[in-house]
Each structure stands twice: as C-alpha cells, then as structure tokens.
Amino acid sequence: MIFTSPPETAAWRHHTARTGFEVVYFQPTQDGHLIEGRTTAVEEGQTWAVGYTIEVDAGWRTRRARLTSRSVAGVRETVLESGDPGSWRVDGVPAPHLDGCLDVDLESSAMTNAFPVHRLRLAVGAGQDTPAAFVRAVDLTVERLDQRYTRIPDEGRRQRYGYAAPVFDVACRLIYDESGFVLDYPGLASRVDLQPR
Template identity: 60%
Template sequence: MSLPAAASWLHRDSRTGFEVSFFQGHEGGWRIGGATTAVEDGKSWFVEYSIAVDAAWHTRRAEISGRSATGSRRTVLESGGDGRWRVDGVPDPRLDGCFDVDLESSSMTNTLPVHRLGLAPHAAAEAPAVYVRADDLAVERLEQRYERIADREFAYTAPVFDFSCVLRYDEHLLVVDYPGIAVRQS
C-alpha cells in the first residue's frame, strides 16, 4: 500500500499541539520521520521520531528524542521483527510479543498495527505495543486491541487507560479522526 509523502494532525481535547510525519520507502518497508509538540495537563513537550518498519510492517527500529521541562532525552528501540526488543541496547523481556511502537505523543503510530495486522472486516486482534511516554520517554508495554468494524473504521481499546473509541482512517490507513486526541489536517 502506498503512503503520502507527508501527513499532519492537530491535537485536540486532551492536549493542544501539532504533529507532522514524512513517509519514505526504505528497504522494502518504510521509514517514517516526524515530530509532535503539545501542551497537556499544563506541561509542554516536544518529541521527534524516526521509525523503520519492514515490508510486513513490523517495527524494526525507532529513534526517539524529546524535550520537556524535565530535560532532554533520547531512546533507541530495536527489534529483529520477532517481537523481542532492545531498549538503548539492553534486552527488555517486558516487551516480548510486541511488534509495534506506540508513541503517546503520536497519532501516526496507530497506523502501524492496522497495516501489520491486515484485519478482514469484523475481525479483531490483540496488538500489544512498545509504548513510549511523551514527557520523559519512559518505555513500557501497552496492551491494546483493534477490531475492523468497517472498511476504514477500527474499534480501539487500551484497557490500562480505560479507553476505547472508534478510529477512522483514510485510503492509506492513516488515522484521520482519533476522538479526543487528534484530527488529520493534511
């Protein structure tokens, strides 16, 4: 599936800010570079990312840097595509079985599992992800679930946050409406 050269999202409701991503074919997969900045709960932050996915949409590498009032940080996530991860070069077994990276700061990262899973209509799947917090780049496991309820609509659930919504996507399977979080601008 093709992707546009760039996409952007306006954060809304839970935070105020903006995200922009750029997509480039890379070694049969994609390299996605972007940045997002926002104010959330009175705290300002900036996150920049470079994510490489293979042809099957398994995240292979993510370089994330960020800045907030607590300082500047950087982290590197690496996987052989087998669901095992190294965080800053150190194996992290808490993340075993995760194939996607989900950045708290990013709406774009919700496209990764949707592409990878390739769900048929009315099919559902668990999609645990390597979750990276916006404020301090802390890395943790995030249990989540996607169910394709229409051609471009997915019911999304993240139980740890007691959160569920219907995500709407475009023809490239990029999020166009993430209720309470962001709306696509371009």
C-alpha cells in the same frame, strides 16, 4: 481493501487531551519505510516536544525507533530495536517485558496507530490483540501496552476500527484513510487536510 502507498507527508492537530501539532514524513526504503516526525504540545499546562525516526519493514513491523524528547526537565533520548519479531532492546539492553510486541506506539503520536492496521489487514468483523511497546512523551519511559483492534464496517472508502486499551480505560472508533493513516482519534487528534504539490 489493500491500503495505497503512504503519502509523502501528513499532519495531525492534537486536541482535547492536549493542544499541539504533529508533522510526519514518509520515505520508502528497500525493504519497508523510514518515518520521521515531530509532535509539539502543551498538556496539563506543560510544554513538550518529541521527535522520532522509525524504521518499519515491508510488513509494517517496527525494526528500530530513535526518539528524542524535550521538556523543562531537559532532553532525553532512547532507541528501541527489534532483532527477531517480538524481541526488543531498549538502549541496547534486553527488554523482556516487551516480548511479543510487534509495534511501537508513541504517546505523542497519532501516526503510530497505523502500524497494527497495516500489519494485521483484518477482515470486517475480525479482531486481534496486538500489544505494543508504548513510549511516554515526556520521559520516554517504555511500557507494554495491551490493546485490541477490531475492524468494523467501512464508511465508503474509509476503514473503521474499534480500538481498546483497557489500562487507559479507552474504547473508541478510529477512522482511517485509503493509505491506512488515522483521520480521527476521538479526544486526541484529527488529520489536517494538505494541498497536493
């Protein structure tokens, strides 16, 4: 099944691991999409807010991400750029530890779990390792995150994936809507129903 075009906007309520809310806006560009969002949350008794602007190409590979984080520690900003697929610069400095990553995965965001699903277009039963440039919420530290997506049988018109990130001891099932955005991320976030305009 091919995903439909992204909605104009989407939102997620974060729960269990943190209390918070994420709102995102999608805008088509000549060769992909511009995605702008913000998450505000309370986690382990501390507040933080992360704003992001992410550019993806027509194949949903991340080309550029500009991030801003605000917490009691102050304001932080960082920019990730991918010139050649799988080659990264963080704040203009080459980041070889991210070689082979095609996606940005934000700790603060449920939306970024859409990138590998759109890009890979896995058949039911297929799986693939897809490391990501993982950005921490508070200090915007960028790490390599080894993870795997495995497509499992659909639930009606909704695609389902087994997701594993061994470094975090995470193994769960993610459910996506027809446009390829996660509806339920166990222990992290659930999509909020929005009224059509």
